[in-house]
Amino acid sequence: MTIRASILLTALVFSAAASAQESFDHYSTGFDLDGAHENVSCDRCHAGGIFEGTNPTCLGCHSQIGTVLSSMKPPGHVTSSDTCDSCHTTSAWSPVFYMDHTAVSGSCGTCHNGTIATGKPPGHIASGDQCDDCHNSTLWVPAVFDHANISGNCFSCHNNVDVEGKDARHINTTNICEDCHRSSFWEPAWTVDHTHVIGTCVSCHNGATATGKHPAHISSGDNCDDCHTTAAWSPANFDHASITGNCFSCHDGVQAVGKDAAHINTTNVCEDCHNVVTFAPADTVDHTQVVGTCFSCHDGVTAEGKHPTHITSGDNCDDCHTTNAWIPANFDHVNITDNCVSCHNGTDATGKHPTHINTTDICEDCHNNVTFAPADIVDHTQVIGTCISCHDGVTAEGKHPTHITSGDNCDDCHTTVAWIPANFDHVNITNNCVSCHNGTDATGKDPTHILTTDVCEDCHSTTTWAPVTTVDHTQVLGSCSSCHDGNTATGKDAGHFVTSRECDECHTTNAWTPDIYRHVGLGYEPLDHSGNFDCTECHTNNSEVIIWPTPAYQPDCAGCHFNDYRPGVDKHNGIDNDRNCASSGCHSISAGEW
Numbered sequence: 001m002t003i004r005a006s007i008l009l010t011a012l013v014f015s016a017a018a019s020a021q022e023s024f025d026h027y028s029t030g031f032d033l034d035g036a037h038e039n040v041s042c043d044r045c046h047a048g049g050i051f052e053g054t055n056p057t058c059l060g061c062h063s064q065i066g067t068v069l070s071s072m073k074p075p076g077h078v079t080s081s082d083t084c085d086s087c088h089t090t091s092a093w094s095p096v097f098y099m100d101h102t103a104v105s106g107s108c109g110t111c112h113n114g115t116i117a118t119g120k121p122p123g124h125i126a127s128g129d130q131c132d133d134c135h136n137s138t139l140w141v142p143a144v145f146d147h148a149n150i151s152g153n154c155f156s157c158h159n160n161v162d163v164e165g166k167d168a169r170h171i172n173t174t175n176i177c178e179d180c181h182r183s184s185f186w187e188p189a190w191t192v193d194h195t196h197v198i199g200t201c202v203s204c205h206n207g208a209t210a211t212g213k214h215p216a217h218i219s220s221g222d223n224c225d226d227c228h229t230t231a232a233w234s235p236a237n238f239d240h241a242s243i244t245g246n247c248f249s250c251h252d253g254v255q256a257v258g259k260d261a262a263h264i265n266t267t268n269v270c271e272d273c274h275n276v277v278t279f280a281p282a283d284t285v286d287h288t289q290v291v292g293t294c295f296s297c298h299d300g301v302t303a304e305g306k307h308p309t310h311i312t313s314g315d316n317c318d319d320c321h322t323t324n325a326w327i328p329a330n331f332d333h334v335n336i337t338d339n340c341v342s343c344h345n346g347t348d349a350t351g352k353h354p355t356h357i358n359t360t361d362i363c364e365d366c367h368n369n370v371t372f373a374p375a376d377i378v379d380h381t382q383v384i385g386t387c388i389s390c391h392d393g394v395t396a397e398g399k400h401p402t403h404i405t406s407g408d409n410c411d412d413c414h415t416t417v418a419w420i421p422a423n424f425d426h427v428n429i430t431n432n433c434v435s436c437h438n439g440t441d442a443t444g445k446d447p448t449h450i451l452t453t454d455v456c457e458d459c460h461s462t463t464t465w466a467p468v469t470t471v472d473h474t475q476v477l478g479s480c481s482s483c484h485d486g487n488t489a490t491g492k493d494a495g496h497f498v499t500s501r502e503c504d505e506c507h508t509t510n511a512w513t514p515d516i517y518r519h520v521g522l523g524y525e526p527l528d529h530s531g532n533f534d535c536t537e538c539h540t541n542n543s544e545v546i547i548w549p550t551p552a553y554q555p556d557c558a559g560c561h562f563n564d565y566r567p568g569v570d571k572h573n574g575i576d577n578d579r580n581c582a583s584s585g586c587h588s589i590s591a592g593e594w
Contacts, residue, residue, distance in 0.1 A: 029056075030056065031056045034090050034091075035089060035090025035091035035092070036090055036091060036092065036093075037090050044068060044070075045061060045068050047068055057082075057083075058082065058083065058084035058085055058088075059082040059084075062084060063082065071093065076116075078104060078106075078110065078111050078116060078117075079104065079105040079106045079110065080103050080104050080105060081103040081105070083103055086100035086102070086103040087099050087100055087103065099137070101137030102137075107129065107130065107131075108129070108130070108131030108132055108135070109129035109130075109131065112131055118140075123162065125150075125156075125157045125162050125163065127149060127150070128149050130149070133145075133146035133148070133149060134146055145183070147183035150183075153175075153176065153177070153178060154175075154176075154177030154178050154181065154183075155175040155176070155177055158177055159175075165177075171197065171203070171204050171209060172197070172198045172199045172203060173196050173197050173198055174196040174198065176193075176196050179191075179193035179195075179196050180192055180193055180196070192230075194230035195230075200222065200223065200224075201222070201223065201224030201225055201228075202222035202223075202224060205224055211233075218250050218255045218256055220242075220243075221242055223242065226238070226239040226241070226242050227239055238276070240276035246268075246269065246270070246271060247268075247269075247270035247271050247274070248268040248269070248270055251270055257279075264290065264296070264297050264302060264303075265290070265291045265292045265296060266289050266290050266291055267289045267291060269286075269289050272286035272288070272289050273285055273286050273289065285323075287323035288323075293315070293316070293317075294315075294316070294317035294318055294321070295315040295316075295317060298317055304326070311343070311348055311349045319331070319332045319335065320332060330370070331369065333369035339361075339362065339363070339364065340361075340362075340363035340364050340367070340369075341361040341362075341363060344363055350372075357383065357389070357390050357395060357396075358383070358384045358385050358389060359382045359383050359384060360382045360384065362379075362382050365379035365381075365382050366378055366379050366382065378416075380416035381416075386408065386409070386410075387408070387409070387410035387411055387414075388408040388410065391410055397419070404436055404441040404442040412424070412425050412428065413425060424462070426462035432454075432455065432456070432457060433454075433455075433456035433457050433460070434454040434455075434456055437456055438454075443465075450476065450482070450483050450488060450489075451476065451477045451478040451482060452475045452476050452477055453475040453477065455472075455475050458472035458474075458475045459471055459472055459475065471489075473509035474509075479502050479503075480502055480503035480504050480507070481502060481503060484503055490512075495542075497535060497536075497539070497542055497543065497544075498542060498543035498544065499543065499544050500544075501544075505517060517535075538560070548560065549562065549563070550562035550563075553575075553579050556579040556580040556581075557579065557580055557581040557582060557587075558575055558578075558579035558580075558581070559579075561581065562575065565578065571586060
């Protein structure tokens with residue numbers, strides 16, 4: 001066949017095909033020619049004039065394995081299946097008006113990277129590239145956020161800029177959303193972490209935002225946390241610190257629990273007995289707030305009453321007991337008109353113990369009604385028997401081991417007013433003093449006593465031992481100066497004649513003055529000098545040592561009378577010969593004149 005014939009044949013074929021296409025209903029094949037396919041000639045798909053068995057899928061033409069070489073997926077096409085019509089239309093290959101994400105292979109980020117397809121905008125919250133964690137292929141927004149991959153806190157997104165945050169009605173809190181809200185559902189909050197709430201309780205618990213005070217709530221301020229805790233609303237642990245009224249202003253049985261029917265009869269000053277931490281039992285009982293008699297409570301049922309062994313008495317407990325201490329009882333004897341033994345008889349009240357000393361029953365003479373024992377005093381007028389029946393060293397103090405030898409009649413010496421000093425009755429003593437006052441039986445002479453005999457009674461009296469009433473010098477042993485030394489007794493005064501002689505050579509024990517000294521045994525016998533001269537007329541220096549006027553003639557008369565000698569007078573033979581006047585037979589020392 002010539003080229004011309006071939007061309008002609010081809011022309012005829014296509015001419016016939018064109019004519020046939022214009023009249024063939026392609027819809028009858030199940031593949032409607034619409035869009036861009038509508039203007040495509042038959043031979044573009046039916047290569048070689050083959051009509052039957054043509055692949056009707058996109059892949060039959062738009063691929064390298066297709067029978068018809070047509071446009072294919074470009075190298076940069078997203079990874080997808082070969083079902084082109086899942087995304088594309090027959091009108092135009094691009095733009096794509098619909099994305100069937102079921103035909104897309106790989107992660108969202110391979111397309112939604114801001115180049116191939118819309119990616120995360122600059123203001124997108126910090127997140128990974130797993131778009132389908134939050135978004136779905138049906139609608140991009142709103143996103144159903146998967147918080148699993150969020151590493152920051154809620155407020156880093158929920159700040160009302162990036163994502164919806166707290167609205168104007170939200171309570172005043174910190175921005176730690178996650179302590180109250182869940183990521184699965186934002187509201188309502190699943191709990192309220194009060195540690196993140198800012199402001200007072202009543203800013204929320206006002207009856208509108210959150211539960212507030214009940215209409216029957218007791219009168220109080222709005223500081224809920226004074227009583228309530230965030231752990232549990234009730235029971236309340238009431239903080240009484242903010243209460244300015246007394247207990248009864250609330251605890252009146254209406255607003256809060258008050259006194260029950262069994263409460264003892266009292267005033268309404270609750271706080272005097274109860275505390276604000278533990279209402280019952282009472283801390284103490286302030287009896288000043290109790291109304292009524294003691295016995296209205298102390299009846300053995302409500303409170304402790306009289307013991308079975310209590311002494312016989314009325315029901316006026318406060319006659320004996322006080323509200324400070326039940327025991328010991330301080331019996332009020334003011335109302336007692338009888339004597340002690342009318343009660344203290346060992347039956348009605350404690351009486352004398354078996355070991356009590358032998359006395360009358362006039363208790364009040366020794367005991368007082370405040371403290372029964374020990375006795376205040378012992379009224380010996382009420383004691384029966386002798387002194388020794390008590391003062392035996394067991395019941396009461398007896399004679400000391402060093403007591404002087406005596407009988408057991410204590411009252412011979414002692415009195416009931418004072419045990420010491422003893423006033424010894426010497427009337428019954430028949431012996432002398434030293435028989436007792438010998439330093440063994442009774443006080444005797446002490447070491448400083450003057451040297452005497454033991455006849456004490458010659459100087460001392462039985463009434464007052466010291467000072468002595470007199471000194472009987474006949475009982476004094478030793479020299480005068482052993483006492484009269486200026487310390488023990490009066491001694492020589494400053495102007496006394498200087499001598500070593502004993503006092504009694506001049507003085508007597510009858511009278512200290514006048515002195516009675518006379519010279520005895522001297523040749524010139526001063527004692528016989530007429531006129532009884534004073535000692536100092538010869539002893540001019542007031543001492544025993546004589547200063548002779550004419551010492552050359554001592555001890556003769558001329559020793560003193562040298563100047564009295566008259567030479568030439570009858571029978572005067574010169575002073576040397578007449579030095580002893582008395583020996584001449586002319587002069588005498590006892591003569592009234594020379």
